[in-house]
Amino acid sequence: MAGEQLSPEMGQLTTNDTQVITSTHNSGVAAAAKLHKTRERARSGKSLLEGAHLLDAALSQNLTIGPIFALPDDRQSADLCNEHELPLTLVTPAVLGRIAATVHPKGPVAVFEIPPFEELATRETLVLAGVADPGNAGALIRSAAAFGFQVAVALNGVDIWSPRVLRAGAGAHFLVRLADLGDDPVSELTEAGLSPQVTVSAGGSWPPPRSQRPAAIIVGNEAHGVDPQITAAAVQTVTIPLAPDVESLNASVAGSLVMYELAWRRNEDSK
Amino acid sequence: MAGEQLSPEMGQLTTNDTQVITSTHNSGVAAAAKLHKTRERARSGKSLLEGAHLLDAALSQNLTIGPIFALPDDRQSADLCNEHELPLTLVTPAVLGRIAATVHPKGPVAVFEIPPFEELATRETLVLAGVADPGNAGALIRSAAAFGFQVAVALNGVDIWSPRVLRAGAGAHFLVRLADLGDDPVSELTEAGLSPQVTVSAGGSWPPPRSQRPAAIIVGNEAHGVDPQITAAAVQTVTIPLAPDVESLNASVAGSLVMYELAWRRNEDSK
Numbered sequence: 309m310a311g312e313q314l315s316p317e318m319g320q321l322t323t324n325d326t327q328v329i330t331s332t333h334n335s336g337v338a339a340a341a342k343l344h345k346t347r348e349r350a351r352s353g354k355s356l357l358e359g360a361h362l363l364d365a366a367l368s369q370n371l372t373i374g375p376i377f378a379l380p381d382d383r384q385s386a387d388l389c390n391e392h393e394l395p396l397t398l399v400t401p402a403v404l405g406r407i408a409a410t411v412h413p414k415g416p417v418a419v420f421e422i423p424p425f426e427e428l429a430t431r432e433t434l435v436l437a438g439v440a441d442p443g444n445a446g447a448l449i450r451s452a453a454a455f456g457f458q459v460a461v462a463l464n465g466v467d468i469w470s471p472r473v474l475r476a477g478a479g480a481h482f483l484v485r486l487a488d489l490g491d492d493p494v495s496e497l498t499e500a501g502l503s504p505q506v507t508v509s510a511g512g513s514w515p516p517p518r519s520q521r522p523a524a525i526i527v528g529n530e531a532h533g534v535d536p537q538i539t540a541a542a543v544q545t546v547t548i549p550l551a552p553d554v555e556s557l558n559a560s561v562a563g564s565l566v567m568y569e570l571a572w573r574r575n576e577d578s579k
Numbered sequence: 580m581a582g583e584q585l586s587p588e589m590g591q592l593t594t595n596d597t598q599v600i601t602s603t604h605n606s607g608v609a610a611a612a613k614l615h616k617t618r619e620r621a622r623s624g625k626s627l628l629e630g631a632h633l634l635d636a637a638l639s640q641n642l643t644i645g646p647i648f649a650l651p652d653d654r655q656s657a658d659l660c661n662e663h664e665l666p667l668t669l670v671t672p673a674v675l676g677r678i679a680a681t682v683h684p685k686g687p688v689a690v691f692e693i694p695p696f697e698e699l700a701t702r703e704t705l706v707l708a709g710v711a712d713p714g715n716a717g718a719l720i721r722s723a724a725a726f727g728f729q730v731a732v733a734l735n736g737v738d739i740w741s742p743r744v745l746r747a748g749a750g751a752h753f754l755v756r757l758a759d760l761g762d763d764p765v766s767e768l769t770e771a772g773l774s775p776q777v778t779v780s781a782g783g784s785w786p787p788p789r790s791q792r793p794a795a796i797i798v799g800n801e802a803h804g805v806d807p808q809i810t811a812a813a814v815q816t817v818t819i820p821l822a823p824d825v826e827s828l829n830a831s832v833a834g835s836l837v838m839y840e841l842a843w844r845r846n847e848d849s850k
Contacts, residue, residue, distance in 0.1 A: 443714050447829035454821040454828055476829070483824055548839070549846075550725040553754055557725055558718035558747070561835040564828070568819070568836050575820075 328380055328398040332406040336375055336397065340407045340419050346467050349422070355469045358408055358417045360384045365479030367392050371420050377407055378416040385416040409471045422469050425488040429458055430501040432522045432570060437462040437493065437538060438529035439559055446476020447560035448527065453480035455564075455571040460524065461486065462493045462538075494541035497524040504542040506534045507566060509556040512547030515569055519544075523570055527563040599651055599669040603677040607646055607668065611678045611690050617738050620693070626740045629679055629688045631655045636750030638663050642691050648678055649687040656687040680742045693740050696759040700729055701772040703793045703841060708733040708764065708809060709800035710830055717747020718831035719798065724751035726835075726842035731795065732757065733764045733809075765812035768795040775813040777805045778837060780827040783816030786840055790815075794841055798834040 329337060342348040343356045357366055366373055367388065375397045378385035389396040396416075399407075407417045434452040436459065439445045445466050452459045461468055474481055489496050497504045503519035506512070506526045516523060526542060528534030539545065548557065548565055556562070600608060613619040614627045628637055637644055638659065646668045649656035660667040667687075670678075678688045705723045707730065710716045716737050723730045732739055745752055760767050768775045774790035777783070777797045787794060797813060799805030810816065819828065819836055827833070 441714075443712075443829075447832055450825070450829055451832055454819075454825040456822055478826070478829075480825065483822075548725075551727055551754075554721070554725040554751065555749075557835070558714075558721055558749075558831060560829060561718055561722055561832055564832040565836060565839050568839075 326380075326398070328400060329377075329403055330400050332403050334403070337377070337399065337403055337406060340375065340377065340417070343419065344409065344471060346470065349467065349469060353422050354419055355422050355474065356407065356409075356417055356419060356471045357474050358410065358413065358415070358471060359475070360388065360416060362474060362479055363388060363416055363418050365482045366418070366420055367394075369423075369482045371423060371482075373418050373420045376416050376418040377404060379404060379414075382415050388416075409475065423486075425461075426485050428460060428487040428489075428496065428500040428502075429485060430522060432457045432567075432574070433460050433487075433497070433502055433524040434458070434563060434567060435460045435462060435489070435493065435497065435504075435524050435526040436465050436468065437526050437534055438532070439465045439527055440529055440531075441559070442466050442470055442472035443476045444530065444558065444560040446473045446478070446480075448563050449473070449477040449484060450480040451560070451564035451567055453483040455567040456574075457525075457567055457571075458485035458487065460489050460493070460497070462489045462526075463491070464535075465529070492541075493526075494538055503544065505544045505546050505566075506539045506542045507562055508533065508539065508545045508547055510547055512545030514547055514549050515573070516546045516566060517544050525563060525566045525570070527559055530559045597651075597669070599671060600648075600674050601671050603674050605674070608648070608670065608674055608677060611646065611648065611688070614690065615680065615742060617741065620738065620740060624693050625690055626693050626745065627678065627680075627688055627690060627742045628745050629681065629684065629686070629742060630746070631659065631687060633745060633750055634659060634687050634689050636753045637689070637691055638665075640694075640753045642694060642753075644689055644691045647687050647689040648675060650675060650685075653686050659687075680746065694757075696732075697756050699731060699758040699760075699767065699771040699773075700756060701793060703728045703838075703845070704731050704758075704768070704773055704795040705729070705834060705838060706731045706733060706760070706764065706768065706775075706795050706797040707736050707739065708797050708805050709803070710736045710798055711800055711802075712830070713737050713741055713743035714747045715801065715829065715831040717744045717749070717751075719834045720744070720748040720755060721751040722831070722835035722838055724754040726838040727845075728796075728838055728842075729756035729758065731760050731764070731768070733760045733797075734762070735806075736800070763812075764797075765809055774815065776815045776817050776837075777810045777813045778833055779804065779810065779816045779818055781818055783818030785818055785820050786844070787817045787837060788815050796834060796837045796841070798830055801830045
């Protein structure tokens with residue numbers, strides 16, 4: 309993530325269009341900025357990603373991407389767009405600041421079409437069931453990619469396609485299989501051949517119970533945990549053992565630890 | 580963390596002083612609000628904590644606490660202050676909003692004196708060496724408390740006593756042993772009888788190397804990792820095995836996973 313050093317002798321950027329948008333009222337800029345709102349993302353089916361790393365990850369997945377906004381001296385974005393034969397829209401720092409979520413944006417910022425959810429596969433699964441903090445949701449998706457889990461999204465949590473969740477996911481959104489769940493997530497998981505296991509702060513098993521079926525690890529809201537109806541329906545609960553005076557771990561840490569433990573066991577079993 | 584329900588028939592609050600501060604220019608309010616600035620915390624040796632859970636955790640540790648600001652209908656804070664025989668300063672929502680870090684503060688918000696660092700003990704240690712995100716630093720301190728680690732703070736990271744780190748720590752600041760490190764952290768850790776091990780995204784050992792000495796797990800900056808000089812001096816490195824297309828985990832997840840693994844091994848060894 310280190311900044312690319314640009315020196316004047318590197319010459320002109322290779323974009324054909326040298327026009328730079330200077331107005332934050334430009335219609336394309338205004339349309340992109342609106343995508344910070346959950347409702348506008350739901351309406352348009354589009355979202356925003358920020359940074360060369362995320363853009364690179366998205367470009368590798370054949371998503372529909374554009375417009376892509378970058379500063380005139382951003383050679384890395386120019387190169388990426390050239391390589392994928394995509395147009396680049398040059399903007400001033402003030403315009404980039406209007407579209408970006410970060411305080412001192414370096415760019416690029418790109419609009420992309422949110423890909424459709426896939427069907428639940430019969431494989432180990434992380435279930436986001438009310439996770440509200442964008443940093444936690446992103447970190448969990450990142451861990452799911454790292455440990456070979458698919459991700460299933462239940463109702464009532466943060467929008468996983470918000471720019472902040474994408475940022476915390478560090479590209480993992482474009483690596484994991486993503487499915488969504490309806491009103492009765494536990495039945496859906498069970499019908500897909502999975503073993504639903506709810507992470508709870510006390511009283512669950514450790515290590516996670518063994519099952520013939522792949523585990524579906526359910527992580528709930530940071531303050532309120534998993535919905536009691538879901539916990540009751542899931543039957544199995546897991547609790548990471550902690551020092552007696554500590555109530556709980558951060559939600560992304562807890563979910564990631566359970567995935568790590570299951571990935572490690574999977575690896576040991578396959579030896 | 581569920582909100583306490585107050586009904587009118589519960590009667591008057593038990594504070595003796597029913598005066599409510601309505602001005603955000605009140606000198607005590609202004610002094611407290613300044614503590615959101617790192618420099619002011621360093622100058623005064625004080626910080627701010629927010630929420631009944633954190634206040635309760637701080638009160639259990641005999642810290643010097645006050646003033647404590649709360650809304651007039653906040654019975655939980657009134658009860659806590661009564662119990663500890665501390666005065667409560669009642670404020671309007673607008674005044675609380677000036678002091679609090681959250682958007683819709685429920686209170687209480689309390690000023691407290693930052694406790695001095697302790698000496699490094701010869702026991703398992705988490706080293707914060709450049710962790711910059713308040714949520715990550717707080718989650719790591721929370722995990723350290725959960726897995727029985729002390730925390731050592733090296734230069735150049737986020738101020739662990741910032742209100743946002745305290746919030747993410749969920750009270751763990753008041754449970755763990757906290758030490759600080761100077762210019763040569765690896766030498767200090769080694770002299771304290773510890774085995775420094777740096778978390779790196781590739782090329783390190785897994786599981787963490789065994790040593791006769793307690794491990795000191797060094798976690799670095801989210802974007803740039805651990806300072807190369809520290810990594811070179813530490814000799815031992817650890818890397819959590821990830822899927823091939825995933826570069827790294829969130830910093831708080833990675834550090835917590837290493838602590839979990841060592842706590843689990845400690846537990847197995849003691850059987």
